[in-house]
Amino acid sequence: MTNNVKKLKLRYKIVNKFNIKFVLNLLSKNEKIGKSDAIEIISFVTKIEYSEVLFSLEKELSRKHFRQIIKISKSVAKGKPLAYILGYKIFRGHKIIVNKNTLIPRMETEQIVDFANDFIKTNNSKMNILDLCSGSGCIGVSVALENDKDINKIVFSDISKKALAVTKLNIIKNQLNNKSEIVKSNFLDALITNKNKFNILLCNPPYIDLNDEDVDSSTLKFEPKIALYAKDEGLFFYKKAITNIDVIMKTEEKMLLVFEIGWKQKNDLEMLLQKELGLKYNWKFEKDYFNNWRYLIIKN
Structure with missing residues (x-):
């Protein structure tokens, strides 16, 4: 029983640690979200410069940031333009x-x-x-x-x-x-x-x-x-x-x-x-x- 509890706690800790690489891979599985959009979403939520996201793959994300990223990505997957969600477009x-x-x-x-x-x-x-x-x-x-x-x-x-x-x-x-x-x-x-x-x-x-x-x-x-x-x-x-x-x-x-x-x-x-x-x-x-x-x- 004790071992099972330890395993559950360990699994909980692992699942609750999200780095940028994990999130990028997760978003890339949705064909409606391009890689540039995924990077833009992560940049918007984390305040990391767009150009720096791919150099920050091992950076851990808070649960709050992870939930925000998933929420935005779901809206994009449903067809809403990312630019309207974020309020800007890089031009x-x-x-x-x-x-x-x-x-x-x-x-x-x-x-x-x-x-x-x-x-x-x-x-x-x-x-x-x-x-x-x-x-x-x-x-x-x-x-x-x-x-x-x-x-x-x-x-x-x-x-x-x-x-x-x-x-x-x-x-x-x-x-x-x-x-x-x-x-x-x-x-x-x-x-x-x-x-x-x-x-x-x-x-x-x-x-x-x-x-x-x-x-x-x-x-x-x-x-x-x-x-x-x-x-x-x-x-x-x-x-x-x-x-x-x-x-x-x-x-x-x-x-x-x-x-x-x-x-x-x-x-x-x-x-x-x-x-x-x-x-x-x-x-x-x-x-x-x-x-x-x-x-x-x-x-x-």
């Missing part, structure tokens, strides 16, 4: 605040910042930049943080007052108040009324066709519909932007417009560009990390 190494009123920043969108950075580096003037349909502000905030001395002002614009409240949090968090402006606008309407003009326009607009049924179920369930769908087979906002280039851009200076597009929209956009721009401006399409057509770039 180009920057911690961007998000909530249910903003889209979750994607890896594909990071490349928009790359195009802007390359353009800024090859031009020596101070830039006025527009983050159009800004949502969380992840694009504009990243450009500002990565090109601090080369930016005059960044305008963050969105139709959603609730999304702009998140943008404001990200601006304050990253101490960008002195070079940022927030404008509530139905796409370009208020900006045109205010006679704003820009050197760079960066935009990830709503571009999903209203009749498109091939949309991830989690995206449909949790992310704001106003940031996803557009009329005219998803082309509405591209048409409006392209026809207003001369109104909204500093065309007498070097200019850059970058739009994220749906991977099936390239052909339709090519026809639109040929009709509206012809040879007036230079335009091209670029692919994303997954070899899908994802960006429309316009320059003068």
